[in-house]
Amino acid sequence: MMENVLQFLPLLLSGAIVTVEVSVLALLVSSLLGFVLALLKLSPNRWLAYPASGVVNVIRGLPILIVLFYMYFVLPELGIDLTAFQAGVLGLGIGYSGYQAEIFRGGIQAVDRGQTEAAQAIGMKPAMIMRRVTLPQALRISIPPYANTFTMILKDSSLVSTITVAEMTHAGQLIASATFQNMTVYTLTALLYLAMSLPLLYLVNRLERHLRR
Amino acid sequence: MIKITNVKKRFGNLHVLKGISLEVGCGEVVCLIGPSGSGKSTLLRCINALETYDDGDIHVGERRVDAASRTIHELRSEVGMVFQRFNLFPHRTVLENVIEGAVHVRREPRQQAVAHGLELLEKVGMADKRDSMPGQLSGGQQQRVAIARALAMRPRALLFDEPTSALDPELVGDVLAVMRRLADDGMTMVVVTHEMGFARDVADQVCFLHDGVIAESGPARQVLEAPRHARTQDFLRRVRSA
Numbered sequence A: 001m002m003e004n005v006l007q008f009l010p011l012l013l014s015g016a017i018v019t020v021e022v023s024v025l026a027l028l029v030s031s032l033l034g035f036v037l038a039l040l041k042l043s044p045n046r047w048l049a050y051p052a053s054g055v056v057n058v059i060r061g062l063p064i065l066i067v068l069f070y071m072y073f074v075l076p077e078l079g080i081d082l083t084a085f086q087a088g089v090l091g092l093g094i095g096y097s098g099y100q101a102e103i104f105r106g107g108i109q110a111v112d113r114g115q116t117e118a119a120q121a122i123g124m125k126p127a128m129i130m131r132r133v134t135l136p137q138a139l140r141i142s143i144p145p146y147a148n149t150f151t152m153i154l155k156d157s158s159l160v161s162t163i164t165v166a167e168m169t170h171a172g173q174l175i176a177s178a179t180f181q182n183m184t185v186y187t188l189t190a191l192l193y194l195a196m197s198l199p200l201l202y203l204v205n206r207l208e209r210h211l212r213r
Numbered sequence B: 001m002i003k004i005t006n007v008k009k010r011f012g013n014l015h016v017l018k019g020i021s022l023e024v025g026c027g028e029v030v031c032l033i034g035p036s037g038s039g040k041s042t043l044l045r046c047i048n049a050l051e052t053y054d055d056g057d058i059h060v061g062e063r064r065v066d067a068a069s070r071t072i073h074e075l076r077s078e079v080g081m082v083f084q085r086f087n088l089f090p091h092r093t094v095l096e097n098v099i100e101g102a103v104h105v106r107r108e109p110r111q112q113a114v115a116h117g118l119e120l121l122e123k124v125g126m127a128d129k130r131d132s133m134p135g136q137l138s139g140g141q142q143q144r145v146a147i148a149r150a151l152a153m154r155p156r157a158l159l160f161d162e163p164t165s166a167l168d169p170e171l172v173g174d175v176l177a178v179m180r181r182l183a184d185d186g187m188t189m190v191v192v193t194h195e196m197g198f199a200r201d202v203a204d205q206v207c208f209l210h211d212g213v214i215a216e217s218g219p220a221r222q223v224l225e226a227p228r229h230a231r232t233q234d235f236l237r238r239v240r241s242a
């Protein structure tokens, strides 16, 4: 048993590195996209706001697995060839951008209206108000749900194993099918996921408590 | 300095301002009084275009106030506003709050803005709190910082919307004292207030708003001590007994 663990661990850990890479990059993609979508959705220009709102809903309505399959299997048919890793990062990032957009939108809308008025009253223009007054406060409000989303991305990064990205779940499957040590392999994999997600969840709780004060 | 001519405003079916005319001379202090819902805040907010109006004209100096104008921010930077709930920027220190507009809107050199900001904080008695965050201050202290923030824009006029009514009674005096000093220094001020003592001592002109019209206006002593209209008398009696 113990020697099995020692034998599997290096493979699983190298998968864990890919898991972290995919998750962090997907977090970046989803943040950027989500941020832009949130700003568009809140734009007073309805030619921007309505389409953005539609895009957010479509993304939120799609299973991430389908988005991943689209990236990996459908895009090549349209002449866009992505590596499995790229497809995984993009699919996960796009899949989560809808949630990120809602997090940022919620944060922006939670900022007291009096703040905008105070900024207007000293002669600030809308873009500067957004940049110097609204966003700093909105991002602060968004930190706990944002960190929470990162935990979810970390877990859902296991989905990219289905498009052959060699992350931790994928490594676990390979080992399990070669050794039939299902219990050992998947328990080990589960523990490694928990080793990553539990500290994050702890951080989320601390942030929430800290920001509530 | 501020000229309001026959201004009308409605929210849906609710006629909030039904033709208001009012002139505020340079260096003059005008107090707006009246019952809740009479349109005092709305009128005040029309002056710096935080609210739009449907009909009539408002001029500040030579310039017509038009909320839809592309350059409305220029006018706003010349007319300061102090809010009932202070609305300090909670993520910036006291001094940063005060110099924010000077540095980023007026584009003053930072050093100059800081020097001016400290001078203003001194003036409102808050210099020792320059590095505090707004959340660490009492309401009265926050309001004095908010006044310094408005003054840092070197405004031609200041608007106050019930600046003391969110304060604990023992903190009201400090804020009113600052406002008195501003008035003495010749600042043009329009003040919505329920502080009748302040209105009587400081205001050149008092306007009693009722139901969207100025029911009575005139020199402070006349309106407050010898009101002609039954509604004004009634309102003052209720305010005093409260």
Ligand SMILES: Nc1ncnc2c1ncn2[C@@H]1O[C@H](COP(=O)(O)OP(=O)(O)OP(=O)(O)O)[C@@H](O)[C@H]1O
Pocket: B011, B014, B016, B034, B035, B036, B037, B038, B039, B040, B041, B042, B043
């Ligand atoms: N944005 C708005 N939309 C709809 N109605 C509004 C809006 N702002 C104000 N009102 C209404 O207009 C009327 C006048 O409001 P206003 O705030 O000007 O009164 P006020 O004299 O300042 O009262 P108070 O002493 O309570 O502050 C009120 O009936 C109010 O409910």
Ligand SMILES: [Mg+2]
Pocket: B040, B041, B042, B161, B162
């Ligand atoms: Mg009001």
